[in-house]
Amino acid sequence: MSGAGADRVFHALADTTRRDIVALVVQGEHSVSDLARRYPMSFAAVQKHVAVLERAGLVSKHRLGREQRVRGEVGTVREAHRVLDQIEALWQGRLGRIEDLVTSPPIPDSKGDTS
Amino acid sequence: MSGAGADRVFHALADTTRRDIVALVVQGEHSVSDLARRYPMSFAAVQKHVAVLERAGLVSKHRLGREQRVRGEVGTVREAHRVLDQIEALWQGRLGRIEDLVTSPPIPDSKGDTS
DNA sequence: CCTTTCTACAACCATACGGTTGTACGTTAG
DNA sequence: CTAACGTACAACCGTATGGTTGTAGAAAGG
Numbered sequence: 001m002s003g004a005g006a007d008r009v010f011h012a013l014a015d016t017t018r019r020d021i022v023a024l025v026v027q028g029e030h031s032v033s034d035l036a037r038r039y040p041m042s043f044a045a046v047q048k049h050v051a052v053l054e055r056a057g058l059v060s061k062h063r064l065g066r067e068q069r070v071r072g073e074v075g076t077v078r079e080a081h082r083v084l085d086q087i088e089a090l091w092q093g094r095l096g097r098i099e100d101l102v103t104s105p106p107i108p109d110s111k112g113d114t115s
Numbered sequence: 116m117s118g119a120g121a122d123r124v125f126h127a128l129a130d131t132t133r134r135d136i137v138a139l140v141v142q143g144e145h146s147v148s149d150l151a152r153r154y155p156m157s158f159a160a161v162q163k164h165v166a167v168l169e170r171a172g173l174v175s176k177h178r179l180g181r182e183q184r185v186r187g188e189v190g191t192v193r194e195a196h197r198v199l200d201q202i203e204a205l206w207q208g209r210l211g212r213i214e215d216l217v218t219s220p221p222i223p224d225s226k227g228d229t230s
Numbered sequence: 231c232c233t234t235t236c237t238a239c240a241a242c243c244a245t246a247c248g249g250t251t252g253t254a255c256g257t258t259a260g
Numbered sequence: 261c262t263a264a265c266g267t268a269c270a271a272c273c274g275t276a277t278g279g280t281t282g283t284a285g286a287a288a289g290g
Contacts, residue, residue: 003131010129014122015248019198026206033266045249047268052247066257066266074206077199083134084196091141091189130278148236160279162238167277181236181287 001079005057009080012056017041018049022058026072032061035070116194120172124195127171132156133164137173141187147176150185 001009012018017039024030024038036046050070053059057076061068116124127133132154139145139153151161165185168174172191176183 006134007129007131010125010134011247013198014125014129016118016122019121019125019202023202023205026202027209031266036266041248042250043267044251044269048248063267068267072202072206074203077202077206081196081199081203083128084192084199087134087138087141087187087192088189088196090138091187091192094142126277146236151236156278157280158237159239159281163278178237183237 001076001083006080006083008056009058009076012052012058013080015049015052017046018053021046021049021053021070022072022077024072025059025070026074026077029069029071031064031067031069033067116191116198121195121198123171124173124191127167127173128195130164130167132161133168136161136164136168136185137187137192139187140174140185141189141192144184144186146179146182146184148182 013022020039021035024035032047032050033043035050036043039046050059050061054061057073059070059072061070063069128137135154136150139150147162147165148158150165151158154161165174165176169176172188174185174187176185178184
């Protein structure tokens with residue numbers, strides 16, 4: 001995940017209601033109206049929040065009868081995790097140079113920095 | 116950090132330019148115009164991005180002569196990290212402890228029993 | 231002095247966001 | 261069939277966002 005994908009994930013997480021929904025549905029599935037009953041806003045508003053989370057890949061939906069069960073996708077949470085890890089890795093290597101961590105450039109690149 | 120604080124941090128991270136700025140300034144300080152030269156937008160636009168990051172606590176500024184050096188605040192990155200950790204912890208514990216939480220799971224038997 | 235550089239901030243604009251209400255459709259219950 | 265429930269989506273509204281340009285001040289250099 002990078003670029004627009006990370007944009008979508010972090011934007012989806014930048015709302016207390018949406019973070020709360022994710023925290024709920026990673027513990028177990030809930031229908032959309034089940035979620036809507038928990039928040040002081042209209043059903044359509046909660047529906048939009050779920051749609052934002054779904055576009056970001058943080059939740060998925062699947063029909064069960066006339067309900068739509070929402071499930072949390074913890075893998076996408078971990079991808080956001082990884083983006084923050086990269087930043088922290090840059091911070092740790094700020095005095096020397098960037099080590100061969102899980103960051104994007106897998107090329108050893110024998111460039112000979114000070115020669 | 117919670118609520119509005121987390122909102123601000125995740126919103127600040129929900130932009131590729133801003134994440135890139137954070138990745139730069141955690142490695143070392145940069146002046147605002149130094150940053151502005153790196154992106155295909157106006158100085159004022161970059162200035163606004165830095166302001167968003169500063170309000171979120173992801174960077175700090177301090178004057179050095181006529182320049183304003185921007186420094187990354189990795190502690191705030193770690194706080195965002197922690198929010199994601201909490202969500203993942205909920206996911207890991209989803210099967211074990213369904214006992215005393217406020218999750219209000221639908222009672223499997225006697226559906227009309229709820230008073 | 232005057233000029234340049236770096237910064238700050240206001241005004242403006244197009245678009246997106248977060249919320250609302252209303253309408254419509256499929257599914258289950260009577 | 262009819263009614264109720266769960267969902268989906270469109271239209272609308274106020275505000276925020278991300279960008280622009282322009283103006284203005286403070287610090288360094290000629």
